[in-house]
Each structure stands twice: as C-alpha cells, then as structure tokens.
Amino acid sequence: MKALKERIIADGVAIGTEIVKVDSFLNHQIDVAFLDEIGQEFAKRFRGMEISKILTVEASGIAIACITAKYFGNIPVLFAKKASPNTMTEDFYNAEVKSFTKGTVSIVRVSKKFLSPDDRVLILDDFLAHGEAAHGMADLIRQAGAKIAGIGAVIEKQFQGGGKRLREKGFLVESLAVIESIQNGKINFLK
Amino acid sequence: MKALKERIIADGVAIGTEIVKVDSFLNHQIDVAFLDEIGQEFAKRFRGMEISKILTVEASGIAIACITAKYFGNIPVLFAKKASPNTMTEDFYNAEVKSFTKGTVSIVRVSKKFLSPDDRVLILDDFLAHGEAAHGMADLIRQAGAKIAGIGAVIEKQFQGGGKRLREKGFLVESLAVIESIQNGKINFLK
Numbered sequence A, B: 001m002k003a004l005k006e007r008i009i010a011d012g013v014a015i016g017t018e019i020v021k022v023d024s025f026l027n028h029q030i031d032v033a034f035l036d037e038i039g040q041e042f043a044k045r046f047r048g049m050e051i052s053k054i055l056t057v058e059a060s061g062i063a064i065a066c067i068t069a070k071y072f073g074n075i076p077v078l079f080a081k082k083a084s085p086n087t088m089t090e091d092f093y094n095a096e097v098k099s100f101t102k103g104t105v106s107i108v109r110v111s112k113k114f115l116s117p118d119d120r121v122l123i124l125d126d127f128l129a130h131g132e133a134a135h136g137m138a139d140l141i142r143q144a145g146a147k148i149a150g151i152g153a154v155i156e157k158q159f160q161g162g163g164k165r166l167r168e169k170g171f172l173v174e175s176l177a178v179i180e181s182i183q184n185g186k187i188n189f190l191k
Helices: A002-011 A032-045 A060-072 A132-143 A162-168 B002-011 B032-045 B060-072 B132-143 B162-168
Strands: A013-015 A019-021 A053-057 A077-080 A092-099 A104-111 A120-128 A147-157 A173-183 A186-189 B013-015 B019-021 B053-057 B077-080 B092-099 B104-111 B120-128 B147-157 B173-183 B186-189
Touching: A002 A032, A002 A147, A002 A173, A002 A186, A019 A173, A032 A060, A032 A147, A032 A173, A032 B060, A053 A060, A053 A132, A060 A077, A060 A120, A060 B032, A060 B060, A077 A104, A077 A132, A092 A132, A104 A132, A120 A132, A120 A162, A132 A147, A132 A162, A147 A162, A162 A173, B002 B032, B002 B147, B002 B173, B002 B186, B019 B173, B032 B060, B032 B147, B032 B173, B053 B060, B053 B132, B060 B077, B060 B120, B077 B104, B077 B132, B092 B132, B104 B132, B120 B132, B120 B162, B132 B147, B132 B162, B147 B162, B162 B173
Parallel strands: A053 A077, A053 A120, A120 A147, A147 A173, B053 B077, B053 B120, B120 B147, B147 B173
Antiparallel strands: A013 A019, A092 A104, A173 A186, B013 B019, B092 B104, B173 B186
C-alpha cells in the first residue's frame, strides 16, 4: 500500500535495527482518516471470503479492527483481553502470547460466547513481527472450532520471521507494508 | 440516549449492585454500527466546541473514540497507555488512575509531543464510575497546558459519584445513559 509506505517514511521513526515507531498515526495518536484508507485496503485484500467477525488484541489493534469492520458490512469486532478484570466471570479461551516490545509473556483471552464454530474470523493487528500475537489469536479461534479466514497486518517486519512462519502453516497473510530491514535509521521496504 | 438504554436492558448483565457487563456490544465484542450511533450522539452533545483532539485510555475507550472522531471531522484520537513498552523513549505526561474493576492503581501516560497548549480536548470513555480515569486524563491535559472541552461517557454509574465530583469541579460531563442503581439484577436508569 503506497500511501502507507509513504506515511511510514514521513512519520515513522526507526530505532536500532528492529523497531519502527508509528505512534504519531497508528498506535498512540491515531489518524482516523488514514485508518479508513487502511480499512478499505484490508477489505480489498480479503474480499469475498465471507468473514463473519474480526478478532484483534488490545490495545493497538482495536482502532484498526473497528474502522475496518465498516468495510465488511459492520461485522462484529472482538478484541482479546490481556488481563482479567473481576467483571469477567464466564468461561474463556486462553492462549499465551510473547510480547516482543515488552519482553513478557501474557495470556490473551476471549469469552467463549463470542466465538462459535460458524464463525469465519479475520485476525487483524497493527504489527506482524515474530507472529506471536497472531499465533495466539489463531489458537483462540481454533479452540472455538471456528475458521481462520486470514491474518492482516498493517506493517510486517519481514526480518523477524513471523509472516514466513504463518504462511508456512498455510495461513493467508496480508500485510499492507512489508519492511525488509532497518539500518542506520533507514526503513527499507520489500520491493 | 434511548437506543442505548434499550440495548443495555436487552444485552447488559447486572452483577451485584455495582457492575453492569456490556461486553457483548461495547467493551469486548464491539457492535461497530451501534458505536456509530453513539459517535453521532457525542457529536451532537459537544457540537460547536471546537474540539481539536479526543483523548481516551486503553483499551475499551479506543473503539468509541475512533468511531466518534469521524463526526468531529476526523480529528486525531490519542489514547493514554497503561504500560510503558520499550519503544516509548521520549517524554511523557503521567497520571495515576485507580481501576475500579481491577482493584489496582496504574499510571496512564501520553507522549508530550501529542498534546499542546493549542489543543481543546474531549475526554471519552466507556464508563464513568468513580471518575478516576477521567480525572487522570484531565490531569494529563492540564500538564500539557491544553484545554479540557468536556468529558463524555457512554454509561455513567451515577451511584458511584464520579460524574457528580467532575461536574462540581466545573467540567462539562455528558453521559449517554445514566444508571441510578443496580438492584436484584435490575438496572435502573435516571429518569
């Protein structure tokens, strides 16, 4: 997605060789008009796949999933939670997710009542790095007996291997911008 | 907001005398078409106030803020973060927030570069209970020298007093549904 690459070049900040900060428009401050373009692009990439629900994980994925849902006929968005507040009393599907940015392992969970075997679920997130969050979400969907329609990421960091591993497992993975490497403050995209 | 009260009665679950679960449409699974109506209602309530930015706090507020932003001319959304991943390297405004549902105190923070004295900020969140999150966000905005245009909540639990305390401090508070009490599994709205 050309406009996204241009935006990353204009506003993204490369840190070391592994991190690109896009907190000015994607995951801290959010440019909702630009997210709308991102949502339309996801709808194009996953067109005709009879997706019934979008699954993401808190917090950064929520904005992307909600704005994208409009272009899938306002299907429900479900966001996996990382914590368990005392208002969550019913049964959950649980999966482990390592966080690359935080260096921790957390549990993500969704209430069992919101995923059913009839669902065809699109997994969406801001970044696809090592693929841990996507694997965790796929695990939640499998536990529910639902179908995984595909995995969409706004930005894939190819050099961290998550996309490759997910594609090798047979998942349809669509990333709107694919970063090949980050070197000397420069972000190099896959041609 | 009549449609919201009806939805809470239809799909909300009262737990004890303090908690209403609305996880089927607002803060776990999200009904984006319904959120669109909520966004339009917030736009009506805060019309003409020259709001330049919406501030919310992760995670449940993000969907509401992003869908509402469309009705304020796609102004930027900023969501305060509860954690500090190692990608956040610059300076932050910090504020303490007690969590009613989790029984914890956390720090919420926003990057200094995304709030300026020129901003007129609308605070949005899913619930207004004891008002701790709203106070924390107001504190972040004050630290930036920005203006607080108002505070919007989808659901106010009046009996927990947060709305009253915020209004007494002079804030304009708009809640789309106000719950007076929860008794014997019944949710009683303010007339």
